Amino acid sequence: MSASRSALTGTQVSSKQAGTFSPTFAVSGEGDRLTVDGVLNIHTLAEARDALRHWLKQRKTAHARRTLDLGNLSGLDTPGALLLCGLQDKGIELTGIRSEHKTLLDLVCGLERKPLPKTESVARWRQLIVQVGRGTDSAWHDALDIITFVGRAASAASHAMIHPETLRLSSISRQVTETGINALPIVGLLAVMISIVIGYQGVVQMRSYGGEDFTINLVAVSVLREMGVLITAIMVAGRSGSAFTAEIGVMKAREEIDALKVMGLEPMEMLVVPRLIALVITLPLLTFFSDIMGLLGGAVISQSLLHVAPLQYVDRVHQAIDSSDLFVGLIKAPVFAFFIAVIGCMHGLRVRGSAESVGRETTRAVVKAIFLVIVLDAFFSILFENLDL
Amino acid sequence: MNSKTRQHNEPILSARNIVNRFGKQEVHDRISLEVMPGEIMGIVGGSGSGKTVLLRTLTGLHRPNDGEVLLNGKPVGSIGQAERASLIGVLFQQGALFSSLSVAQNIMLPMREYTDLPVEEQERIAAMKLELAGLSPDSGVKFPSELSGGMVKRAALARALALDPRVLFLDEPTSDLDPVTASGIDALIAQLNRDLGITVIIVTHDLTTLFSVCHRLAVLIDRKITVATLDKLMRSGHPWIHEFLHGPRAHGAMSARRQSHGNG
Ligand SMILES: Nc1ncnc2c1ncn2[C@@H]1O[C@H](COP(=O)(O)OP(=O)(O)OP(=O)(O)O)[C@@H](O)[C@H]1O
Ligand SMILES: [Mg+2]
Numbered sequence: 347m348s349a350s351r352s353a354l355t356g357t358q359v360s361s362k363q364a365g366t367f368s369p370t371f372a373v374s375g376e377g378d379r380l381t382v383d384g385v386l387n388i389h390t391l392a393e394a395r396d397a398l399r400h401w402l403k404q405r406k407t408a409h410a411r412r413t414l415d416l417g418n419l420s421g422l423d424t425p426g427a428l429l430l431c432g433l434q435d436k437g438i439e440l441t442g443i444r445s446e447h448k449t450l451l452d453l454v455c456g457l458e459r460k461p462l463p464k465t466e467s468v469a470r471w472r473q474l475i476v477q478v479g480r481g482t483d484s485a486w487h488d489a490l491d492i493i494t495f496v497g498r499a500a501s502a503a504s505h506a507m508i509h510p511e512t513l514r515l516s517s518i519s520r521q522v523t524e525t526g527i528n529a530l531p532i533v534g535l536l537a538v539m540i541s542i543v544i545g546y547q548g549v550v551q552m553r554s555y556g557g558e559d560f561t562i563n564l565v566a567v568s569v570l571r572e573m574g575v576l577i578t579a580i581m582v583a584g585r586s587g588s589a590f591t592a593e594i595g596v597m598k599a600r601e602e603i604d605a606l607k608v609m610g611l612e613p614m615e616m617l618v619v620p621r622l623i624a625l626v627i628t629l630p631l632l633t634f635f636s637d638i639m640g641l642l643g644g645a646v647i648s649q650s651l652l653h654v655a656p657l658q659y660v661d662r663v664h665q666a667i668d669s670s671d672l673f674v675g676l677i678k679a680p681v682f683a684f685f686i687a688v689i690g691c692m693h694g695l696r697v698r699g700s701a702e703s704v705g706r707e708t709t710r711a712v713v714k715a716i717f718l719v720i721v722l723d724a725f726f727s728i729l730f731e732n733l734d735l
Numbered sequence: 736m737n738s739k740t741r742q743h744n745e746p747i748l749s750a751r752n753i754v755n756r757f758g759k760q761e762v763h764d765r766i767s768l769e770v771m772p773g774e775i776m777g778i779v780g781g782s783g784s785g786k787t788v789l790l791r792t793l794t795g796l797h798r799p800n801d802g803e804v805l806l807n808g809k810p811v812g813s814i815g816q817a818e819r820a821s822l823i824g825v826l827f828q829q830g831a832l833f834s835s836l837s838v839a840q841n842i843m844l845p846m847r848e849y850t851d852l853p854v855e856e857q858e859r860i861a862a863m864k865l866e867l868a869g870l871s872p873d874s875g876v877k878f879p880s881e882l883s884g885g886m887v888k889r890a891a892l893a894r895a896l897a898l899d900p901r902v903l904f905l906d907e908p909t910s911d912l913d914p915v916t917a918s919g920i921d922a923l924i925a926q927l928n929r930d931l932g933i934t935v936i937i938v939t940h941d942l943t944t945l946f947s948v949c950h951r952l953a954v955l956i957d958r959k960i961t962v963a964t965l966d967k968l969m970r971s972g973h974p975w976i977h978e979f980l981h982g983p984r985a986h987g988a989m990s991a992r993r994q995s996h997g998n999g
Contacts, residue, residue, distance in 0.1 A: 388850050388860075388898065395856070424867070424931070425860045425901040446932075453930040457866045462839050462858050462875045699833035699880030 369421065373397045381415040386426035394429060402436075417442030427454035488714075494691040496685075502614045503622055517620035518627075526628030527584040530635060532585075533578050537636040538643035540573050541565050545647030553664040562648055562659065563666040569640035570671040576723055578636045579682040582629055583715035585689035590621050592710040594694025603695070613695065622687040629683035630676055637675060670735050678726050682719050689715045747772045747807055747903060747934050748793065754801035755788055762788050764958040765802065772901070775935040777945045779979065780955030786938045787828075787906065789955065793936065794825055794904055813818050817849050823846070824895030828906040830887040832879040838865070838890045839875030845897045861893075868893035869923055885916040891921075896927070902934045903927070909941045917941065921948050942988035954979075 352557060370389035372383045380401060385392055414433060422430075426449050434440055434455060443451060468476060506513050548561035594617055597603050603613050648654040654662065693711035699701045746769040755763040758761060762785040770776045777875045780786050791797035793804055793809035804811045807822060814822065832841050844863040846852060853858075862872040874882070888908060895903060908924070909917035925948045927933050939945060945952060945965070954961045954967055956975050961968075969980055977986070 388852070391850075392852055424863065424896075425856075425899075428860060428863050449930045453867075453926070454863065457863060459863060459866065460872045462862045462872050465876060491859070701877075702834045703880075704769065 371397075373401065375415075378412045379415065380413070381418060383418045383420075385421035386419060386429070387421055387423040388425045391429060398429075398433070411439070412437075413439040413441050414558050415442045416440055416444065416447065419444065419447065422447045422450060424450070424454055427451050428459070431455040431459065446600055455484045489698075491692065492689070496688055498614060498687050499622060499691070500510055502612075502619050506615065506619050506623070513623070514616070514620050517616075518624050521621050521624030522628055524589070525582065525625055526632060529582065529585055529628075529632060533581055533632050534639040535634050536577050536581060537569070537574060537639035538646070540577055541569050541640040541643035542647055544568055544573065545644055545651070549647070549651050558652060559654075559662075561652065562644065562654070565644035566641060566663045567646065567671055568664045569644065570637055570667060570675050572675070572723070574637040574640050575633045575675045575678050575682070578633045579629065579679070579686065579719045582625070582632065583685070583686045583719060584712055586625060587686045587715045588708050590687065590690030590713045591694040591697075591708045592704060594618075594691055595697035595707055596675060596701075598697040599699060599701060599704055617694075618687075618691040621691060622684065625683040625687040626680045629686075630679040633676055633679040635673065656692070664729060674726075674730055674735055678723065681722060681726075685718050685722065686715045689718065738880070741764065745808070746770055746805075748805070748936070750793060750802065750804045752802040753789075753792055753799045753804070755785065755792065755797070756800050761954075761958055762791055763792075763799070763960075766955075766958075766960040768953055768960060768962060770902075770934060770936060772934055773928065773932055775924070775937065775948055775950045776811045777949035777952045778936065778955065779940070779945065779952060781975070784955040785958070786955060788937070790904055790906055790938050792926075794823060795819070820849055820900075821898045822843055822900060823902045823904065824900035825904045826888070826891050826895045826906060826908055828910070830879070830891040832887065832891055832894065834879050836881070837876055837878055838870075838893075839872075841879070841890065842875075842894045842897050845894075849898065861897075864893040865890070867896065867927075869919055884911050885913070888912065888916075888920065892923070900933065902936065905935065905937045905939075907939055907941075908937060909939065911943050914943075917943070920944075924948050942985055946985075956960045 369385035369387060369390055370383075371386055371394050373380050373394075374383060380398075382394075384390070414430075416430075427447075430451060431454050440451075447657045493558060502556060545561055545565050548564040549558050552558045552560055552564075594603075594613075597617075603617075606613050643658045644663070645656055648659045648662075649656065690711050693707040693714075697707050748768075748770040750766070750768045752765045752767060754761070754765055766789075768776075768789075778786050778789060783872060786837050787795060792799050793811075795804065795806075795814070798812070805941050806814060811819075832838070836844065838975070839858065839861045842864050843854075843857045846860065850857075861875060868991055870886060870889045870893065874890070879887065879890070892905075892908070895905075905924070909920050912920065923943050924935055924937070924944075928942050928948075932964045935948075937944065937949065949965065951962060951964050954968065954972065954976055961971075961973070961976070963971075965980075968976055971977065971980075
């Protein structure tokens with residue numbers, strides 16, 4: 347113990363070896379004069395404040411007549427000095443200050459020592475109301491933002507269509523590869539899985555009515571009309587929508603977007619339009635691929651559960667569906683693609699400053715894109731029902 | 736008593752025979768460096784000479800291919816987390832403030848981890864550190880993305896000072912700053928060194944900083960290091976050092992030195 351204590355005496359900062367041993371602090375003496383012993387640093391601060399508070403409350407004499415002797419203080423750091431300065435402000439006299447502590451005390455006592463500004467804390471129930479209000483407000487602004495951005499993106503895209511020389515073909519083809527070709531394995535796998543799930547449910551449920559053969563109709567129709575496009579769109583929203591936000595967001599955070607603007611290059615034309623066009627091209631193709639894979643999954647189910655041979659299966663599918671089923675599914679794809687791309691890019695351009703904001707906007711973009719895909723799908727269902735398709 | 740004399744004679748930081756290689760490229764070839772307690776050491780060298788790598792090696796962030804770094808007498812790698820936190824503070828070149836926390840929360844983070852002080856006490860200390868670094872406590876509620884470049888530097892310095900470290904590492908503390916703010920940072924470094932007894936190691940290209948606050952300089956040239964006082968280096972015959980210290984940019988900085996030494 348004495349060996350480690352001797353290491354603390356000496357310079358003010360040498361006592362701060364947190365973890366290896368705990369420095370000690372003690373007050374002694376009585377009445378209006380008190381002597382402190384040991385180390386006053388960030389680790390003994392709480393202890394010291396308690397001891398001194400006790401002393402300050404104890405007696406009724408004016409603080410001005412009290413003195414605190416620092417002659418035995420062996421270590422002091424800035425938080426400790428802050429405490430002593432506070433005492434001095436209350437009129438307590440500090441005596442016997444060692445020379446090595448003097449400069450530190452002068453430095454800290456010389457500061458203005460303003461407190462941090464108070465952040466208003468609101469009661470729980472009011473916080474809830476405030477949150478609901480803020481949420482509604484931001485949802486409203488979001489809706490407006492989406493509408494304006496959709497407008498701008500549509501006009502930029504149509505401008506590019508009218509003036510094909512402004513299209514950035516290399517950029518589009520890179521995006522097609524990234525969002526389309528690289529997504530083939532996962533989309534295909536997912537489509538097979540989904541049709542197996544539907545097939546299983548169909549067989550089990552319809553067996554009790556003796557109509558399990560209709561499972562083939564169920565799988566074929568639901569894959570072509572709904573599941574193929576929905577699963578693909580959700581997958582693409584998670585995969586490519588988020589990538590759009592992150593790519594554009596990082597560029598925004600590092601002022602690259604501003605650099606583009608200064609060079610007279612429109613971010614809308616450079617970044618948004620190629621992604622938009624690429625996704626509008628790839629999502630219908632991916633959907634068609636996913637339809638085929640879904641039907642393939644249906645073949646597997648029919649073979650294993652219904653003992654329907656592949657050729658027979660093709661025949662049955664042919665009877666079950668007509669071209670409008672395929673058309674209904676595929677027509678939705680470009681619409682979904684448009685919104686997924688627009689929302690991804692919009693959130694990318696909304697990034698402000700930090701890297702954290704990239705993460706936040708990416709999450710929002712994915713959630714919003716998937717939400718919108720499902721809402722639009724519901725609208726399409728109603729529309730097609732009324733059109734008798 | 737003898738602990739005191741020992742402390743003043745032994746280096747607080749010593750690097751011995753450091754070798755750093757990246758693939759075939761050798762950045763440091765058996766370089767050694769000793770820094771005494773209470774000293775301000777400047778590290779200079781051309782672009783790509785390995786200053787940042789050296790700083791990362793000294794703080795234990797980068798493991799050298801060979802050689803060892805002793806901090807306060809112990810190998811840096813073997814120092815425990817809490818001890819390391821109260822021993823060294825680092826000001827990274829880009830500030831490296833945590834973007835999800837306010838400035839005050841950034842400063843309070845190490846206190847929250849290593850002490851059990853009540854929050855009000857931590858806030859009082861954070862406000863003091865901000866003032867110490869030359870920022871108004873009002874900026875404590877701001878987030879890093881809302882600060883200007885100079886404020887980022889100061890806020891990062893306040894965080895580096897959070898646990899009253901004994902050794903402060905500064906990577907280009909005055910780059911990207913206007914001359915007035917830069918001089919303010921220089922004065923601050925000198926004051927922290929004088930009043931808190933903090934040992935400071937600065938990587939910088941700023942000649943004014945080198946001339947006005949550093950006690951000794953370490954020059955990295957050709958994978959080797961030369962350590963000497965400024966006056967000795969001024970007389971050095973090495974072409975790069977001569978160009979560096981006598982070039983057109985050095986003259987203005989030199990007068991700043993005369994001024995600061997005249998005042999101090
Ligand atoms: N992680 C790494 N991998 C490969 N090489 C590296 C790595 N880090 C640094 N280097 C190389 O080491 C050399 C020194 O780099 P360092 O960043 O230390 O230079 P510097 O002296 O700080 O230069 P500047 O003044 O431009 O900041 C450079 O040639 C760099 O390419
Ligand atoms: Mg560097």
